[in-house]
Amino acid sequence: MFSVTSAEPHPPAPGPFNLAAHVLARGAALPDKMAMQIVRPTGAERWSYARLLAAVRGAGTGLLALGLAPGDRVLLRLGNVPEFPVAFLGAIAAGLVPVPTSAQLTGPEITAMAARIAPALIIAGDGVALPESPAPVLPAVDLARMGDLPPCEWHMGAPERPAYVIFTSGTSGQPQAVVHAHRAILSRALMHDGWEGLGESDRILHAGAFNWTYTLGTGLLDPWTLGATALIPGAGVTPAQLPLLLKRFDATILAAAPGVFRQMLRAPLPALPKLRHGLSAGESLTPDLRAAWRAATGTDLHEALGMSECSTFVSGSPARPAPEGTTGYPQPGRCIAVLDDIGAPVPRGTAGQLAIDRRDPGLMLGYLDDPTATAARFHGDWFLTGDTVDMAEDGALRYLGRRDDQMNPGGFRVSPLEVEAALAGLPGAEDWAVAEVEIKPGTRVIACFYTGPEPVDPDVHSAFAASRLARYRQPRLWQHVPSLPRNANGKLNRRLLASLWNPK
Template sequence: MGGAPVLKIGNTYEEVYNSFRWEIPEYYNIGVDVCDKWAHQRYRLALIYENESGQVEKYTFWDLKRLSNGLANGLKAHGIKPGDRVGILLPQSPEAGIAHIATYKMGGIVIPMFTLFGTDALEYRLSNSEARGIVTDEANLPKILEIRERLPHLETVILTRGETPDGVLSFWDLIEKGSSSFQPLKTRADDPAFISYTSGTTGPPKGAFHAHRVLLGHLPGIQFPHNFFPKEDDLFWTPADWAWMGGFMDVLLPSWHYGIPVVAHRAKKFDPEEAFHLLAKYGIRNAFMPPTALKMMRQVQDPRSRHDYSMRTIGSGGEALGEELLAWGREVMGLTINEFYGQTEVNLVVGSCSEVMEIRPGSMGKAIPGHRVEVVDDSGTPLSPNVIGEIAIKRPDPVMCIEYWKNPEATREKYLNDWWLTGDLAKKDEDGYFWFVGRKDDLITSAGYRIGPAEIEDCLMKHPAVAMVAVVGSPDKVRTEVVKAFIIPKAGVTPGPDVEEEIKKFVKVRLAAHEYPREIEFVTELPMTTTGKIIRKELKALEIKRKSGC
């Protein structure tokens, strides 16, 4: 198979990790790699796209090459130059993939943006990046037009489908008028490719400025948790938005690097029943599923009776899955879900691979081959096993961002000697498994104990009354903080004092007396980032406000 795997298949984790070596070429371009190198196989399928009304379009790599060339010529004709930033504000769609490829090939810098963003979030990113152009659709164009006059750099607005108002260009007209031949810019592997903004849960979003090499840096982190991806008949899908690293860097572009087709599905919100339908309809073999999506799918009763799916791998990351979800994966999905860990700035550096290692529920796995990952103290010294410290990644590492865009101070703060500090707390056991504890600012201090929310949430998810949960520290005059759980109950459960006491006892006997939630609040929803992570910070702020007399 073309695009040879980076990892050597071995019998043990140690064998796979120790045999790995990076081979990063001096010159490398993401657009050429994921598209043009496969285009000579004119009928090789790249994309299956199903829109909201169920209509299906298919694209080969040859199609993508010609279409992206036309768009690259169109961008160039309208003044977009190498180094200029181009926003992509689109859902999963052919146009999103084409816009990525075209921008990379012409040397532009992509700014991927979520369609769920409002005008303030969009204005911040487009202003901060000084974007010269943007590609968007009918649903999102009004937001761009509303803020356009406040964005002096934004000269070119391109609409994918629909009626184009004055001052807006048509995506498909640009392609039609542009030549289907284009000479890609000869970029170095270290040249910039995109700016991905952080979730902004710890202050204003920061732009992680990534080089073309970052795709190569991701490959071990795709192959490992997907059990030595790619294999014959692999077909990838994710419900994650392609504006998120989990969408375009964990699925779309790595799949295309290996010449593997991707399913794109335009959906306004995640529907777990529809997810099972898609898996069966297209014979999807591989998926990246955020934990929230898996928890929702777990609520679907007896999906096998309605959907004939057969998957090879599921990878998940963002929050620990825990024993219950892993057991559900084996029983209902017929596989072991592999977990992984990473951040916008340095992604897919820890993970599991059920083919070569034991899966330990609650653990994120081990360092992915190619990455040096440790738990360090405040001086940057790796800690002894089972001691809580900060997850750190050693540089140089091809998956690591160049810097924070226009923010040298924030960049300096992330480094301690040659370690990139993640701000995440964890323990590493004697066997090299990492156990997530929480964000530094998520840590709960209660009666002298340092308590991480992840283990408590994992325990609570095992209770039959709990559908979803978030744990935070709530101010307390005596203990400094007490453990508080915000719980979404399962359908059919009526919250009340009896259920509350039962849940408290459930945790107390399974964890420790100081770790059970002394306070429980039943809610209908939890604050989430656009990437599906619970924003504990908002819940903690709510508690501080409520108890401001503490």
């Protein structure tokens, strides 16, 4: 049997269509229900659906009054504040194209990004670095005042027209500006049961930053589409404070990157009687972390595999948990394949590149103003993800890492994820990751970087690895580091990992 799944073609998006109108349609029927709470140990800022709708549509009116026209791009320089989703959906409601970006970017970084998207307006919060750009700047406080304006009309149009632009994380190279269509929101319906187990009565807390597509989709757009409640940690909330917030605000689902779950487990967790399960994405969920979370909370973690270009499409779920050691199954309605180097499906159990049917409604329109890079991601009917996986006979997928992250010491191809999983329980280590490092010209070996209270004798670690890994997979170098390189959402930056090697 070959590694390919078939699915009925997703019905075309109804036209005319508007993503923001679709997201907020259910909330319009629940005006008094809580749509969003920005939560902190000291309390919460509460937004009903009525307030959210008024703010979004008022923002649409205000942005158009500034002279913007449908199709203009709006750069968002905002942190985890209510103005972020208001600006994002308000722009889309009016036919504008928002571009969310991380509040942690420096001036030079955001200047380079702004030059690529040529924004017509920048919406900025206090203390967030701004680009050198001719675009006018709208302070977030002025955006907030637009909520009192009359509601804008929903800008209806072709479902295929651009709705928003997001930048890839850049952990594997230069960040790309990804253009998504209004119809992308329809593919997220496949995740509600196929991954999230999300319903109208849920209160989902997402621990990531708003600009991250994982947070934006799973933490905001999905609960609002279903009429659920989004709980968002306020600026400055740490992973150590999340258990208190989960308990105090009756969260039923927690979504975060694996690194956040691991940090939360460093201290005993309180009883969380309302929590039903957790959602993990951003990097691979190791079996030891999933087991530790189950033991500490009595709930399971359900992982999803996705990317900025197509959000999530493979996952475990409460209805169909992933078998141990796998990410899960293609979500119902997804057509995917595992391809060899010439683009043909490989037999099940064979590693290859994960690909998505180019007709998937969640797939990007392309990279902004870069048709060459866009074309390079497609092979016939397939979009090439760059991820290496293998598919079991029952269709479960095992993630083996990014193709450009694969290690090749001594001519053997090795997945860093498999090595890291085998090192579960590494003596004296709290967190660990491996990378290939060059110790002299032409000689590359596997190094393990780990955090913990103090350095451990390398011979102890080597003996541990030898009991669990074939010799060619064993780290040859061990380095204690204060922390692993992670972004604001807890996602490991493998590109920077090897640079930590210190041959002293």
